[in-house]
Structures are given as C-alpha cells and as structure tokens.
Amino acid sequence: MSISSEMHRSADIHKRRSAAVARGVSSMIQSYVDHASGGTLSDVDGREWIDMAAGIAVTNVGNASPRVVAAVQAQVERFTHTCFMIAPYESYVAVCEQLNALTPGSFEKRSALFNSGAEAVENAVKIARHATGRRAVVVFDHAYHGRTNLTMALTAKDMPYKHGFGPFAGEIYRVPMSYPFRDGLAGPDAAALAINTIEKQVGADQVAAVLIEPIQGEGGFVVPAPGFLPALAAWAKANGAMFVADEIQTGFCRTGDWFASTHEGVEPDIVTTAKGIAGGLPLAAVTGRAEVMDAVHVGGLGGTYGGNPIACAAALASIETMRELELAAAARRIESVMLPRLRELQQRHAFIGDVRGRGAMLAIEIVVPDSAAPGTITAERGYARGAPLGATPDPAKTAEIQRLAHQAGLLLLTCGTYGNVIRFLPPLVMDDATLDRALGLLESSL
Numbered sequence: 001m002s003i004s005s006e007m008h009r010s011a012d013i014h015k016r017r018s019a020a021v022a023r024g025v026s027s028m029i030q031s032y033v034d035h036a037s038g039g040t041l042s043d044v045d046g047r048e049w050i051d052m053a054a055g056i057a058v059t060n061v062g063n064a065s066p067r068v069v070a071a072v073q074a075q076v077e078r079f080t081h082t083c084f085m086i087a088p089y090e091s092y093v094a095v096c097e098q099l100n101a102l103t104p105g106s107f108e109k110r111s112a113l114f115n116s117g118a119e120a121v122e123n124a125v126k127i128a129r130h131a132t133g134r135r136a137v138v139v140f141d142h143a144y145h146g147r148t149n150l151t152m153a154l155t156a157k158d159m160p161y162k163h164g165f166g167p168f169a170g171e172i173y174r175v176p177m178s179y180p181f182r183d184g185l186a187g188p189d190a191a192a193l194a195i196n197t198i199e200k201q202v203g204a205d206q207v208a209a210v211l212i213e214p215i216q217g218e219g220g221f222v223v224p225a226p227g228f229l230p231a232l233a234a235w236a237k238a239n240g241a242m243f244v245a246d247e248i249q250t251g252f253c254r255t256g257d258w259f260a261s262t263h264e265g266v267e268p269d270i271v272t273t274a275k276g277i278a279g280g281l282p283l284a285a286v287t288g289r290a291e292v293m294d295a296v297h298v299g300g301l302g303g304t305y306g307g308n309p310i311a312c313a314a315a316l317a318s319i320e321t322m323r324e325l326e327l328a329a330a331a332r333r334i335e336s337v338m339l340p341r342l343r344e345l346q347q348r349h350a351f352i353g354d355v356r357g358r359g360a361m362l363a364i365e366i367v368v369p370d371s372a373a374p375g376t377i378t379a380e381r382g383y384a385r386g387a388p389l390g391a392t393p394d395p396a397k398t399a400e401i402q403r404l405a406h407q408a409g410l411l412l413l414t415c416g417t418y419g420n421v422i423r424f425l426p427p428l429v430m431d432d433a434t435l436d437r438a439l440g441l442l443e444s445s446l
C-alpha cells in the first residue's frame with residue numbers, strides 16, 4: 001500500500017494498524033505521534049500530551065534531545081552498521097569506557113553492548129554462570145526482567161508477560177521481595193526471609209546470581225526497605241554468588257544518582273543497563289568486574305547489532321547531556337517538587353494507600369480504603385495516615401484515573417503485580433511549569 005503524502009489522522013492510522021499489526025503488540029493510547037521534545041508529545045491531529053512516561057523511562061534527556069539529534073545525524077552519514085564483531089569502531093569502546101567509569105564500584109570493569117534490556121539480562125545470566133560455574137539464578141516476587149524465554153522465567157507476573165508462552169528456562173528460583181507497604185518488614189528482616197528461602201530451597205553453593213532491580217519497575221515501583229539490598233549483596237559476596245543489579249529502568253540519573261545501587265552504597269558485581277542510556281536509540285549493556293566479564297571465552301558474547309554505531313553516538317551525546325545538565329540533581333529536584341504534592345493528594349484521597357519512589361521514579365498505590373485485613377500491623381514508618389498493610393488493590397479505580405488523565409492530555413503509566421500502581425516517569429529535563437501542569441491534571445483526574 002502506498003503511503004499518501006498528506007498526514008493521516010490518528011483514526012485513519014489506527015484503522016490501518018488493525019489490518020497490519022499483530023494485536024499482541026498493544027498501545028496505551030490511540031493517538032499517533034507526529035513530533036516530541038523535552039516533556040511533551042504532539043500527535044498527528046495536533047493534540048499535545050504532557051509526557052509522564054518518557055517512553056517507559058527512556059527519554060531521560062528529553063525527546064529529540066539536541067545533542068543526541070546532532071550526534072545521530074553526524075554518525076548516520078558516516079556509516080550505519082559494520083557489526084562490531086566484524087569491523088569495530090571507536091564509539092563502542094568509548095561507551096564501554098563511560099559505563100565502566102559511571103557504574104558503582106571502584107574496581108576494574110569491562111562492558112559488552114547489546115540492543116534491548118532483555119538481551120542484556122540474558123547475557124548477564126550467561127556471564128554469571130560462566131564466572132561461577134554454577135546454574136541457579138535467584139529472582140524476586142514482583143520482578144520484571146524482559147519478555148524473552150529466559151527473562152520471562154525471571155519475571156514474576158503471568159499476565160500479560162508470560163501467559164501461554166511456556167515452558168520457561170530452568171534453574172530460576174523466586175524468593176520474597178521487600179515490599180514495605182505490604183509486608184511491614186524492616187530491610188534486614190525482609191532480607192533474612194529471602195536468604196532463608198535461598199539457603200533452604202536452592203542451596204547457597206548452587207547460586208550463580210542474585211538478580212534484583214534496586215527499585216522494581218513494572219512490578220510496582222517497589223522500593224525495598226533500607227538495608228535489604230546491602231544485606232543481599234553481602235550474602236552474595238559471602239557465598240560466591242554474583243550480585244546483579246538490573247538498572248535498566250532505574251539507571252542513568254532516573255532515581256537521583258547515576259545508578260540506584262549507589263543510594264545504599266551497593267557495588268554490584270554485574271549491572272545491566274538500557275532505556276535511558278541513549279536518549280531513545282536502542283542500546284543495552286552489561287557492565288561488571290573485569291575478572292567476571294572476562295571469564296567468558298573469546299567469541300562467547302555478541303550479536304549482529306549489539307552496540308550499533310548510531311546508538312553509540314546517541315549514548316555518548318546522552319551521557320554528555322546528563323553531565324552538562326546535571327540530570328541526577330534534576331531528578332532529585334523533581335522528587336522535591338512531586339513527593340510533597342503526592343503526599344498532599346494522599347491526605348485528600350483515602351484510596352491512595354502508598355506514596356513511594358525516589359528521584360523522578362515515583363508512584364502511588366491505589367487501594368480500597370480501610371480494607372486491610374483485621375489485626376494487620378499498622379505501618380508507622382512515614383506513611384501520612386499510618387496506612388494499614390495489605391490493603392486491597394483497586395485496579396479498576398487505577399484504570400479509571402489513568403483514563404481520565406489521558407482524556408486530560410496527561411500521558412500516565414500504571415504498573416504493579418495487582419495493576420494498581422500509577423507511576424510517574426517524567427523526562428528529567430521537564431521544566432517546573434510543565435511539571436506543575438502535569439500535577440494539576442493529575443489532581444483533577446483523581
């Protein structure tokens with residue numbers, strides 16, 4: 001079918017889409033993007049959206065960020081692809097140098113580049129198994145790590161990610177996560193629960209990797225209680241297992257540091273990154289201790305497109321933008337503006353059971369008011385109203401709030417095992433006026 005020259009309106013494109021695109025690939029809205037910048041998107045009908053999604057924590061530097069655009073334009077004219085395994089190029093090396101310097105840990109590191117987050121996680125598991133000679137991988141309740149066969153096995157939620165796609169890869173073991181709003185446990189106690197499960201059901205000497213998101217993304221923006229991550233990292237170190245931080249959603253200034261592991265001084269043996277790394281171009285990476293990464297035989301890692309030169313150019317420009325604009329500080333400022341406003345909303349709406357997150361990775365959990373099981377511990381730690389634990393999730397209300405927000409032009413994402421978490425992922429370059437408008441639209445949607 002020839003594409004006519006004039007702009008198709010969203011409805012026309014949507015009709016074509018139904019006849020061309022597999023229904024398994026869903027889209028949250030039926031507006032088709034025409035252009036975007038900073039913190040807003042505009043669709044082909046001229047409608048503007050305030051972007052609280054950033055393409056799922058990808059356009060941290062903003063959409064069509066000037067430095068990224070210039071770097072991509074310059075690169076694409078020189079060469080588009082040679083395959084780094086065949087004819088290498090400097091920008092791949094430069095991205096690895098940046099990753100080795102920026103990720104937590106003052107030890108010598110090596111990196112390898114891939115295309116998607118799932119591919120990076122797959123390779124992190126390959127590397128951890130090679131480095132330890134062990135097979136078992138420990139993951140957590142509510143985890144999300146991708147949609148490939150192995151990463152589906154690592155991911156917790158059945159629908160929509162895993163349903164009907166099995167059988168899944170073996171030697172994957174799931175243990176309890178620290179979820180303060182629902183377990184009421186201090187970090188060390190939650191870690192003891194997880195470690196006990198590992199030791200009793202897996203065997204410490206079988207574990208190749210303990211794999212965790214420092215703040216869980218798709219699983220509900222679950223921020224583990226202080227002490228949880230350091231206790232797990234210490235256990236992994238003491239038992240010869242790799243501590244693998246999946247920083248694909250939390251990385252690149254999103255949570256107020258370059259990487260979220262830094263918040264509690266955790267230095268992972270291996271870190272996976274993607275999303276925010278390249279301002280929207282598809283790039284992912286595994287970075288780790290040099291001796292761990294180099295445990296793999298020559299030729300054991302690779303792929304045709306891994307570290308595509310255009311994506312590498314975008315990554316170098318994106319990282320330069322984060323430095324120049326001090327986007328980790330920008331994320332902390334977004335937190336300082338948004339968190340108090342979200343807590344005010346929690347005071348006004350009993351269905352907001354929890355407000356949590358860090359930097360520009362914030363969320364509210366929507367529950368049925370006063371629905372905690374009788375005799376449930378009442379959390380004392382910092383909740384506005386001493387929110388009861390175990391409150392019943394309200395996914396229907398969550399979806400209604402999201403629908404109203406979209407109607408008002410606020411692009412809002414949900415997440416969570418129970419589908420009852422509204423998450424906020426603004427580009428880190430979003431200005432105060434736009435942020436204020438976004439919060440106003442959220443308030444009216446609530």
Ligand SMILES: Cc1ncc(COP(=O)(O)O)c(CNCCCC(=O)O)c1O
Binds near residue numbers: 117213248
């Ligand atoms: C922590 C963490 N690890 C791994 C991944 C996977 O990254 P890919 O680039 O989507 O493969 C993610 C991707 N999260 C968004 C997935 C959206 C969807 O597919 O519905 C993540 O957040």
